[in-house]
Amino acid sequence: MPARIEHDFLGEMTIANDVYYGIQTLRAVDNFPISGQPISSCPELIAALGYVKKAAALANMELGAIPAPIGQAICRACDDLIAGGLLDQFPVDCIQGGAGTSTNMNANEVIANRALELMGHPKGDYAHCHPNNHVNCSQSTNDVYPTAFRLALHQTLGGLAQSLEYLLAGFAAKGEEFADVIKMGRTQLQDAVPMTLGQEFSAYATTIGEDVCRLQEARSLLLEINLGATAIGTGINSRPGYSRLSTEALRELTGLNLVTSPNLIEATWDTGAYVQLSGVLKRIAVKLSKICNDLRLLSSGPRTGLGEINLPRMQPGSSIMPGKVNPVIPEVMNQVAFDIIGKDVTITMAAESGQLELNVMEPVIAHCLFTGIARLSRTCRVLRDRCVDGITANRDHCRSLVARSIGLVTALNPVIGYEMSAALAKEAMETGESVYELVLRKGVLTQEQLDELLLPENMMQPRFVQG
Known part of the structure; x- marks a missing residue:
């Protein structure tokens, strides 16, 4: 394959003529x-770089910083990136030293080189369109990389929000499906009071909905950018008005x-x-992991565990x-949740x-996010x-656990008092009798009173009970 020779202030390197990247990219590889x-493994970042470079070219042309024919060719080359093209030309590793300089130079x-091709010049003929003098005009890695990073994050978070809402809808549907499945609620892995399986699954949907809101709040912070800051926030090497014009162009694009x-100085290192976004992702991960722990517990067994629900049987589980x-x-x-937390x-x-x-560690932040x-x-x-x-409920089993539970005694508190209720619970534990049988045998309440108090459906919402 024909090759070209490129140079930088460190020396020369031979570059295959069929590639669009140059010497600084090859050094980074x-x-x-x-x-x-x-970095091509995140196409949103490559498209975002295309947007930023096009906005910069538009502003530079308006300010007379680069000739219009060169600026127009740069814009057309950027359109290729925005459309998802040339991804194979971004071989630099996601984790890199230099605060993202290698990504920017890639x-x-x-x-x-794509602009040169569009203008009819060979790759590497940088007299007609130079990576630094023209494409990077009025810019630094230190404002380009963070701006593109934020644009790409904003895009990817939209996809995560959709995935969370999709999962939320699944739990909400199960909440409706299981609305009439009576089961025992548990605290500290011990019997508590009755509830429905539908209430349990609806709570999962609700907590995911809360996280979608928190994610959108964190996402909105990404709309503040430092384009025009150049090296440290002073705007050195850019023309007056560049920051405003480039941001307006980027907003329109x-x-x-x-x-x-x-404050562009603060924004360049902050x-x-x-x-904050990572904290929200950790929050989401922690809560989803908790929900999955619940699913594993509720489906444990099938004969010697809780066995209240059945998970879809996806694959054999043992060799x-x-x-x-x-x-x-x-x-x-x-x-995956553990990975997010790490x-x-x-x-x-x-x-x-x-x-x-400057924070030079942004590449690893980007990689992690x-x-x-x-x-x-x-x-x-x-x-x-x-x-x-595919989750199904073991309805009869759930109801039978409620009937045998000591936790039913909580419903007697308002009528017979805590001390007697505790004594009944202790005796039921020691004898194996149900709370229902004990109350009737001891004549504490009539069967009619007891049936009303211990009806599980009556214990799942506030109600007045006459003591």
């Missing part, structure tokens, strides 16, 4: 064989209500929005125990480790499709 995941080189940070089926889908959600620690430390006017969001989004859909939708 050599320097950072870290995660094995190229984009600059690809856009420059994306349709997002983007605003320029009121990673607080990522920390040695025939017939065993494990709750593999809740288990995978647990593990990533939150990484993001916290990366945010804390920025010094002075993008991979975590993608995994969580996919797992939410798997949890509904391969578990929640």
Whole structure:
């Protein structure tokens, strides 16, 4: 394959002529064989870089900072990125030193060489369109990378919100389906008071709905950007009005209500929005893992556990125990949740480790957020499709557990008092008699009174009981 020679201030390198990236990208590929995941694994980030570079070119043309023919070619090259093209030209590893400079230069080189091609010039003929002088005009990695990062995060969070709402709808449907299934509620793994299985599943839907709201709140923080800050927030090497014009262009291109940070120096090093977003993701992960723990407990058995619900039988569960089926889908959600929680620690430390006017650790923050969001989004859909939708209730078993439960004695408190209720509970535990049988045998209440008080349906909502 014909090759070209490119140079930077460190020296020269031979570049295959069929690729659009250049010497700085190739150096980064050599320097950072870290995660094995190229930045192209997050196409939203590549598209976001296309939006930012196009907005910059439009502003620079209006200000006369770059010639119109070059700016127009840059815009057309950016359109390729926005449309999802040239992804294979972004081989730089997600985890990299340099605060994202390698990602920015990868984009600059690809856009420059594609623009050269569109103008009829060979790749590498940077006199006609230069990665730094033209594509990166009025910019620094330190405002381009965070802005593109925020745009891409905003996009991916929209997908996560949809996945959460999809899972929420699954639990809500089960809440309606199980509305008449009487069961025993439990606290600290001990019998408490009756409820319905529908109430239990409706509560899962409600808690996921709360998390969608928290996610949208964190998502809104990403609309404040530092485009125009250049190196540290002073706007050096950009023309007056560039920050305003580039942000206006980016707002029009994306349709997002983007605003320029009121203090670009602060905005260039601040990673607080990522920390807050990571905290929301951890909150979601913790609650989903708790729900999956419940599903595993409620379906435990099938003969020696709680056995109140049945999870779909997805695959054989043992290489040695025939017939065993494990709750593999809740288990995978647990593990994804643990991963999210661990990533939150990484993001916290990366945010804390920025010094002075820049946080150089943003690449690992980006890697953790993008991979975590993608995994969580996919797992939410798997949890509904391969578990929640197929859950069935063991109605008779649930009701029989209620009838035998000592927890029914709670309903007698308003009528016979705590001391007598506690004594009945103790005796029932020691003798194996049901609370119902004990109360009748001792003549504490009439059968009519007892039936009214111990009707499970009457114990699942507030009601006045005459003492």
